[in-house]
Amino acid sequence: MLTPQQARQRLRRVSSHSIEFAESFDELxxxxxSEGLHFLCVDKISVWLVNDLDKPSQLNCIASTHNQEEFCQSLAIQQYPVYFEQILLGHTVAANNVELDNRTIELKIHNNNCSRALLDTVIYHNGKPHGVVSCESYANHHIWTNEDIVYAESLADSCSRRLMALETLKLQNQLKEMAFVDTLTGLKNRRYFNERVQSAKNSQYRLQTPLSLIMIDLDHFKQVNDEFGHEAGDIVLAQFAKNCLTQLRLEDVLCRYGGEEFIIILPYTTEKQASLLAERLRVSVENMSIQHEHKIIKLTASFGVAEMGLEHTIEETIKRADVAVYKAKDAGRNCVITL
Incomplete structure (x- = not known):
């Protein structure tokens, strides 16, 4: 059997494991x-967080060693004022008998649960009580020792660090996502395209499947800005992007390449299939009517299509699609050219 010091050391090692996004807090x-359940020899351990750090009104259960559907999943402050006062002051609640302890008798009265002994230790977030780790025993005579309390507080700290690590990971991913998004159109940007097209190329090598690109350049876009203003130009770009997205598959990736240029990555798509899609998009763009300040703006675009053979590099294929767009411009615009 582990000594209290060995148990805390083991908990420290477990809590140091790196994390990735988990499907649930239970998984996280x-x-x-499980470590706490083993060392404390209790029947259930659950984690509860307040709904609002600054103005908490209830505790919500986010994780448990038991099926959460089997018990109450939220506690309102107004129903348990004495218990909540202790928690929000950051006090550890160690009740050997829930029914006789003034801090916990409210829980027994309102929930009628089968817990006889309760040990709740506070989880902190930026110095504020964020919730509790609740350890419950159903035994008739369970006495919490000082070692139990120290361990439970360490467990709460470990849970706090894990939750904060998840929050940091989410923030990092949000910042990364923001770096890949064109804020005007909501599309992925050129930086994302460079990463995604490499991934598509790698998949093509592995699966031996076709891969194509469509380069798009809006015709006479400078005239739109000059005649209707830059605000109208921004609306045109956003509406164009929205129109195209409705006609693409989930696996297709439309990116704003720069200015009025766009590019589409088409996995599992041959040159012929890409050309047919480009023609559908061309017609749909030609049929768009964008209203701005009681004026109607009409739009066309030139399309360049290039299939990326296994022997072709990404750079070569982008160049061919770009050249195809220029040929479309030379051919009078509002057309599709395939190279």
């Missing part, structure tokens, strides 16, 4: 709660 905290 499962290994920590």
């Amino acid at each position: 905290l499962k290994d920590l709660l």
Whole structure:
């Protein structure tokens, strides 16, 4: 059997494991709660967080060693004022008998649960009580020792670090996502295209499947800005992007390449299939009517199509699609050219 010091050291090792996005808080905290269940010899451990750090009104259960559907999943402050006062002050609640302890008797009265002993330790977030790790025993005579309390507080700290790590990971991913998004159109930008097209090329090598690109340049876009203003030009770009997205598959990737230029990555798509799609897009753009300040703006675009053979590099294929766009411009615009 582990000594208290060995158990805390083991908990520290477990809590140091790197994390990735988990499907649920249960999955995120499962290994920590299992450690606590084993050392404390209790029947259930659950994690509860307040709904609002600044103005908490209830605790919500986010993870448990038991099926959460089997018990109450939220506690309102107004129903348990004494218990909540202790938690929000950051106090550890160690009740050997829930029914006789003034801090916890409210829980027994309102929930009628089968817990006889309760040990709740506070989780902090930026110095504020964020919730509790709740350890419950159904035994008639369960006495919490000082070692139990120290361990439970370490468990709460481990859960706090894990939750903060998840929050940091989410923020990092959000910042990364923002770096890949063109804020005007909501499309992915050129930086994202460079990464995604390489991934598509790698898949093509592995699966031996076709891959094509469509380069698009809006015709006479400078005239739109000059005649209707830059605000209208921004609306045109956004509406064009929205129109194209409705006609693409989930696996297709439309990116704003720069200015009024756009590019589409088409996995599993031959040159012929890409040309047919480009023609459909050309017609749909030609049929667009964009209203701005009681004026109607009409739009056309020139399309360049290039299939990326296994022997072709990404740079070569982009160049061919770009040249095809220039040929479309020379051919009178509002047409599709394939190279």
